[in-house]
Amino acid sequence: GxxxxxSAKKDEEVFRMAVADLNQNDEILQTEKITCSVTFVDGNNPFQAVQE
Incomplete structure (x- = not known):
């Protein structure tokens, strides 16, 4: 996750692409696949990030 x-929409895209690349590489993940869980928080509210 x-x-x-x-404001980090581009970072989410890169994260999702990295997970997709890992899932396609059978040498790294032979039998398992990973899924994405993304949450966006207000950058001015550190408590929200901790709660997530």
Whole structure:
């Protein structure tokens, strides 16, 4: 999973692409696949990030 600041839409895209690349590489993940869980939080509210 990942927690991003609301302004980090590009970071989410990169994260999802990295997970997809890992899932396609059978040498790294032979039998398992991983899934994405992304949450966006207000960058000015550190308590929200901790709660997530």
């Amino acid at each position: 990942a927690i991003f600041d609301e």
